[in-house]
Each structure stands twice: as structure tokens, then as C-alpha cells.
Amino acid sequence: xxxxxxxxxxxxxxxxxxxxxxxxxxxxxxxxxxxxxxxxxxxxxxxxxxxxxxxxxxxxxxxxxxxxxxxxxxxxxxxxxxxxxxxxxxxxxxxxxxxxxxxxxxxxxxxxxxxxxxxxxxxxxxxxxxxxxxxxxxxxxxxxxxxxxxxxxxxxxxxxxxxxxxxxxxxxxxxxxxxxxxxxxxxxxxxxxxxxxxxxxxxxxxxxx
Numbered sequence: 001x002x003x004x005x006x007x008x009x010x011x012x013x014x015x016x017x018x019x020x021x022x023x024x025x026x027x028x029x030x031x032x033x034x035x036x037x038x039x040x041x042x043x044x045x046x047x048x049x050x051x052x053x054x055x056x057x058x059x060x061x062x063x064x065x066x067x068x069x070x071x072x073x074x075x076x077x078x079x080x081x082x083x084x085x086x087x088x089x090x091x092x093x094x095x096x097x098x099x100x101x102x103x104x105x106x107x108x109x110x111x112x113x114x115x116x117x118x119x120x121x122x123x124x125x126x127x128x129x130x131x132x133x134x135x136x137x138x139x140x141x142x143x144x145x146x147x148x149x150x151x152x153x154x155x156x157x158x159x160x161x162x163x164x165x166x167x168x169x170x171x172x173x174x175x176x177x178x179x180x181x182x183x184x185x186x187x188x189x190x191x192x193x194x195x196x197x198x199x200x201x202x203x204x205x206x207x208x209x
Contacts, residue, residue, distance in 0.1 A: 012046075012053045012081040046079050055079045104190075104206055112207040120198045122190040122206065126163075126182045131209050133179045134159045136192050138202025157192035157202065164188075 029037075047056040055078045063072030104124025106113050115122065126132060136157035141150040156176025162168050164186035172178050182188065190206065 006078045006080055012079055012083075049081070049084060052081050052083055053079060054081045054084060102204075106208065111209060112205060114206075115204040116201065118199055118201050119204075120191055122204060123187060124190075124206070125187050126185075126208065128182055128184050130182045131179065132161075132182060132188070133177065133207045133209075134161065134190055135177050135205045136202060137176055138192070138197045139200040140197055155197075157197055158194065159190060159192045162189045 042060070043053065045060045046053040049056060059076040059078045062075050062077060064075050101121040101123060102115055102117070102119040104113050104122055106124075113124075136159045137154055138157050139152050140155045142153045143149075144151040158170070158172060159176065159178040160168070160170030161178065161180065163182065164184045167183050167188075169178070169180045190204075
């Protein structure tokens, strides 16, 4: 049985062309012409569903690498479009919020973004050289010996951030406060520990300068 790979994309119709190098075909012509032909060839190997593409019948088969006497390893690729799994008209922001991921959007003319809720991941685009400060506080539980029950309390979270090129930073300068300089342009992903605080309500404030 061939190894299987699943490629998940939101609205594959717009991004299928990016996978055109997986399609075989003639190499004659300009790079643009080759890309168009391979894109059409790849579309014939997926299924049209509700205005986009996905695999509903046979998977796409490709040979990858130099194994098997130079022929490569046979891989079956299944395309999944998450737009087909979401309520009609759902934005990426709404889909992210449904799985605990919030998009960081700084209001025009403002340097800070704030959030209150149960999300555990916060994603936004920042520029090289920007100084970014993240503050996180959330609900935790403390055992109350007087009642014998757990009581909710507010505590600082331990924030950390991941970014382009494998960047990772988690050295808080104070409880719940993380400040760093962005090493490059791109998307940065903020989260926190301990995982015992995941899913509980809390506040997040991210500022730039």
C-alpha cells in the first residue's frame, strides 16, 4: 500500500495552482505556460465540489524522492478543503475562533490589541525590528480548605511566542509579561502555559512600538 498524505487547505480553488509542481507533463514552453498546463492537469485529478476542489473519489498518486531504483516512493495524496466543513460564509477569523485561535488585529491608529475569552492561541503579522509586548492573565483554580472545593482565582500566565525561521522566545521579564524584538517580517504565534489554564477565560494585551 502506498504511503498516504493529506493536504488540507481553506478554499483549495484559490491555492491548487501552488501545488502544480506535483503534476507531471511536458516541460516545453515558458515557466508560466508550464505552470498553467500542470495546473490544469492537476485539476483533472481532483473533484469539483460546491465551487471548489477536493478528493471525493480516487486520490492523486505521485512518486517522491529517489527510492525504488530512482523511480521514487509512491505516495497517495488526498486533498481536503476545510471550507466545505465550515458553515457557509464563515471567515478564516471565525473558523479560528471556533478552535481557540484568535487573529491579532491592531485597530487603525492604535498600538495595542486586547482580548478577553477562552482562546489559547493568538496569531498576527509583525515587521522586523518591532518591539512587541504581550501580557496575559487567566483564570485558575485554587483549593479552598475552608469549603473543600476549588475556587477560581486570577493568575498571570506564562506567555511564549513562535515566529519566522524557527524563532522561539519565552523569557518573561515579569509574571505574565513578555517583551521581544521581532527578528523578521512574518506571522507570529503567541500561546501560554501551563496547559491547566487552557480553555479558561483570560485577558490578553499585545502592544507594539
